[in-house]
Amino acid sequence: MTRSQQIAYEPAHLEIERLTVVYGRRQVLDDLSFRVEYGERVVLVGPNGAGKSTLFKALVGLVKPQSGAIRIHGLPTGAHQDCVAYVPQREEVDWRFPVTVTDVVMMGRFGRLGWFRRPTRADRAAVERGLGLMGIAHLAHRPIGELSGGQQQRVFLARALAQEPHILLLDEPFTGVDAATQEATLSVLDALRDQHVTIILSTHDLGLAAARFERVLLINRRLFGDGSPAQALRRELLAEAFGGQVLTLPDGSVLVDQCACNQPEPESIVVK
C-alpha cells in the first residue's frame, strides 16, 4: 500500500511534539507535547486565554508554530488536505451572508472538489447525511440568517461531517447552545467514535468534560494534566492550571472561576 492510500484508509493518529506558538511577544503555547491515538476522544480544558483555540488553529495550519512539530498520520500538516475538519467558534463568520444551510454544508466538500470540479451525487449525498445526522434536514433551504444559535452550531457540525474527516476538532461547541443541541452533538460524537474518527473538543464545562469524556487534557499554555477525568482534573492540578481562579470549598469540592476581564458575567463551575 502506498503512503497516500494509507492516509485514505487508516484512521488518523496525531502527535504533537514540543509545540510552541508565539503571538507578538506573548507566548500562547509553551513546549506542549501529547499524542492522540486512532479514534480516541479527547476533551481540552483550561482557563480563558490558555491557548485552546490557538492549538486548534495550529492543528489545521492557520497558525504557524514558533517551534515544535505536529504530525498527522506521521506526516507534517499540509501533507493531507481533507482529513482534518475544524468547527470554529460561531462568531467567526458573518451569519447575514446570503447562503442557505445546504450551501454552507456543501462548502465542506469544496476541499475535495478542487478548483473547478462540479459537485457529484456523492458530494450531495454527503451533504444530506450531514444534515440528517444533525437533525436539520428540514432547514436545508433556509437562509442561515434565520437560524437560532443552536441551529447555527448544527450547521457547522453538519459541514464538518460532510468533510468526512479522520480528525474532528471542535472549539467550544457548547457555548451558547441549547441543551437539545448539546445532546445531539454528543450523540453524533458517540456515533463517530464507532467509525474511529479522532475527536478533540474544547469546553469550559468541567462537569461535562468529566462526565462524557474518557481522556482530559488540562492546559494553560503548557500541559498540566493528561489522563482520565479523575487523574487530570485533580484539585491540585486545577489549582495550578487556573492559578488564582480556584477556590476550594469546605466540603472538598473545587470552585473554578472562569471570569475573564472582557466578560461581564463570571462563569463558575463546581467540580466535586
Place this chain on the structure above:
Amino acid sequence: MNTLWSWIVAPLAYGFMQRGMLAAMLVGVLCAIVGCYVVLRSMAFLGDALAHAVLPGVAIAYLMGTNLTVGALVAAVAVALLISFFSRQGAIKEDTAIGIVFAAALALGVALISSVRTYAVDLSHIMFGNVLGVSPADLWLIAGIGAAVLLTVLAFYRQFLVVAFDPVLAATQRLPVERLRLLLLLLIALTIVVSLQTVGVALVAAMLVTPGATAYLLTRRLPAMMAVAALIGAVSSISGLYLSYYINIASGAAVVLVATAIFTVIFLAAPGRGMLWRGGR
C-alpha cells in the same frame, strides 16, 4: 402609444446616444455583479478609494498623450497592490491603509491635473463621466474588459464564496486566501476603470454598492443577488440616460439617482426585510 414609442426611440437616432446606452448598460451590469462582493465584504470605502486613486494615472496618461484608460488601469492596479501590501504588514489596519493611499493618490492626481491649462473641463469629465463621448473603441474596451472580469468571477465563484463567507474554512482547505483577495481587488479595480467614462470617479462607488445593496434586501442566495443586482444596474443606467436626455441633467448623476431611488423604495417595501414590512407586523 405612438408618442411613447417615439419618446423611447428619438434619442437613439444619434450614434453617440446608442453607444452611450450600450456602454452605460454594460457598466451597470458589471458594477452590480462585482459590487455584490463589495457589499458582502463591507468594502464600500475601498471601492471609493480605488476610484479616486486612478486620478494620477489618468493625469499622467493625459500629460503623456497616451490612452487615458490604460493610465487609469495602471494606477488602479498599483493602488490595489499598495493597499494590500500596507495592510498585510499588520502594523496598521486596512481602512487606515486605504485612507492614506487614497488621499495621497487623489492629491497627486489633482496636482498633476492642475498643471494642465484646461484643468476644470477635463477634471469634471474624469470626476463625473462623459457617457456621450464614448467612442466605438471605448465601447470595445469596456466590453472586452467587462467580459474578462465576469468570466473570472464565474470561474472562481466557489473560491470567492468561501473566502468571503468563511476565510477560516478557506485556509483549512489550503486555498490561497491572500491571493484570492488580491484577485478580487484587481477585478474591482478593472471594473472601476471601465466605469470611469460613464459615471466618473466620484460616482462609481455608488454603482458598485447601490444595486448590490438593493438586491441583498430582495434575495437569499448569492447567485440570485447577483442576477437581481445586474438587472437593477442595467435598468438604472438606461432610465438614467433617458432622464439625462429629456430633462438635460448630467448623465452619471442621473444614473446614480435612479439607482438610489430604486434602493429607497425597496428598503421601505421589501418583503420580509423592508421597513414597512417589519413595522406592519
